[in-house]
Amino acid sequence: MKKNIPLLLIFLTLALLIFFNIQVVVDFAGRYIYPLDDAYIHLSMAKNFAEFQTWGITQYEFSSTTSSPLFTFLLAILIKVFGNWEYIPLVANSLAGVALILVFHQYLKQFSKATYIIFLSSLVLLMPLHLMIMTGMEHVFHALTMVLVLLAFKKYLDNEAPRNFSNLALLAILATGFRYESLFFIFFMCVYLFFIKREYFQSIALGLFAITPVLIYGWISVDHGSFFLPNSLILKGNTNDGIVGFLTRVAGNGYRGISVLLLILILLIQIFIKSKSQNSFIDKIKVNPIPMVVFCGFAVHLLFANFGWLIRYEAYLVVVILLAIAPFADELFQKKKGNQVLKFSMVILLLITFSLRFVPMLKNQPKASKNIFDQQIQLADFLHQYYKNSKVVANDIGAITYFNYIHLLDTYGLGSIEVAKLRKEDHGKFADNKKLQAYIYNTAKLQDFEVALVFDEWVKMPDYFSKVGTLTIQDNYMAGGTTVSFYAVKKENTNKLRNQLVEFSKQTPKDVIINIKK
Structure with a gap:
């Protein structure tokens, strides 16, 4: 029982944060209101698909309005089964949040108690998990499936059994279905398998599996007279305003994503220290497969996706970076005569990230x-x-x-x-x-x-x-x-x-x- 006390405290903290923030909203609105109109877009499309079999923002015509087809489809199933209730996303996200904590708990158990407590707390507070649950959006499911994809990739590299590859491919499909940004990371997994492991078939197969949701949804959309990609990606993506607009958007992403850049700094230090004893570039990559995939995926997200809007777009990045740096942090924490400056710097960067992400949202979410x-x-x-x-x-x-x-x-x-x-x-x-x-x-x-x-x-x-x-x-x-x-x-x-x-x-x-x- 004593071993589970930190986990129980994490769950209690999450529950209290959700309860407190819901109560603040109920006090002025009489009921809970999602902090983004986008949550109601998901609900509207799910309602129309469940009740009228129309995939659209209204019941009268098809519209590719959602940027997370699998999440909207999941809501439609839940509405079909349980009825049209506006808090279905809140309940579904809460369950996904519990699953995310349990997956992280299982992963962190291999490390020291200090690493376990710091990183499990960081998952809840730096994401921050309660806010992502309360948005009513797909970000908790996306973070959960991305963590599972990275863990499955690691497991496959450790043991190249067919079953491990099948699990990786299935999870890649789910992650892409929840958000297309997942492909940024899965692409570099494919690159690693192709050029480092020389597993050409597995590399191509993983890419084809991962892109399946995009191809299927794109075909349906085009067949209904819409774009291949969801309207939101076409209209909000970082490719609409020429080179000047592109660079301006990237700079804006960097500014809005400063909290994530701080965590990336830890990741880069990890990659440098872990690989400095390796002579060849290939060997440097081999000792850092997960950190390299996470860094490259982050870089592409910085260039072509978004940051901000209630710090939700980059929430999954915080989670996957925490996953990638946990082993390095554990090595530092367990070395009594290790680099004290590096230990102190890591803790300070985590605290700064906390102050940039968690603290402002106490006011901004309500x-x-x-x-x-x-x-x-x-x-x-x-x-x-x-x-x-x-x-x-x-x-x-x-x-x-x-x-x-x-x-x-x-x-x-x-x-x-x-x-x-x-x-x-x-x-x-x-x-x-x-x-x-x-x-x-x-x-x-x-x-x-x-x-x-x-x-x-x-x-x-x-x-x-x-x-x-x-x-x-x-x-x-x-x-x-x-x-x-x-x-x-x-x-x-x-x-x-x-x-x-x-x-x-x-x-x-x-x-x-x-x-x-x-």
Whole structure:
């Protein structure tokens, strides 16, 4: 029992963090609100697939809106089995979080007690795990499957049994299904098998297995008239703005990912120390297979993926780096006459990472949920009262589609493929995209749309729309814009929309400001 006390304390800490943060949100919202509208995008797509067999942000058409097809599919199965409940992602993530801790626990048991306690605590506090659970997004599942992939790769290198390779291939499929960034790391596993181990068949087979979810989902998307990759990857990726935009995005990633760079510094020190006695470059790689795969995968993520947005995109990187540096840390901690400066530096870097990732989120996560409650949930409630089955123009689409059954024209492009194609033609831009403005003009008019709820700075609305009012939130941290504008698409509906806003303004939170044009 005494051996399990640290593990039990970790579980207790995680439970208390989740309970505390949920209670903070419940105090102002009356229920838990996810800190990202993206969580409601997953829920909306899962709901539509479970109830209407339509893979889309609405029940009326296919849309490749999710960036984690397997997570959305998992939610759809759970909704089909247990019913449509908005906290299914919270429960599923909690179970995945428990599994992640147990996998790390099993891995760290081989090391000293100091290593075990420091790294199991770091898993929970540096990720931070409670925040990733509470986002309602796929990041806990992604971190879990990536840890399992790395451990399976290590096991296969230690024992090249067919069963170990089969396990590695299966886990690679799951990891890629949860997030395509997994391919960054699996690619370098394939490179290692091909060039270092000279296992050509296994290398190619692993790559083919890993890319299977991308190929299958891509084929389905193209068959439905969409892009091969999910809309979010096309519109948010780091390849839309030429070389200058690319370098700017990489620099921004480095700035937002400074906490991960600190951990990478430890990883690089490990690689240098472990390989300095080796003469050839191949031998240096052979003694560092997992650290080298993790470093190379991180480098590609830095170049082509994202950091930030509630520190979620890089959360899995924290986990896999901790996995990779644990053996090195254990060697340092067990050497009584070892390099004290290096030991001290490692602990300091972990503490700095804690201060950069965990501490700010104690304030920012409730603030993000408050933003979503004040804006997206209020917009969803407004539509539910007056337009729950109507045709709506919008550009933040999660909550409004999950809590309603609207027809949608998404001016950002995540939920409307024609908009996404127009934005892609113009390098992902939308603010001054004339073709996009013309498309919105014609579509809203010809298809009889009724109302628009949009950020004006994202795209200019047609002149024949009548702006009736705005909804403004305070202390914005997470929402795409501070102010949402309400438009009547048909001028004859202007007074009706104005009256609806007057009535609705009486029930919004006191710090949500609704201004109505006279």
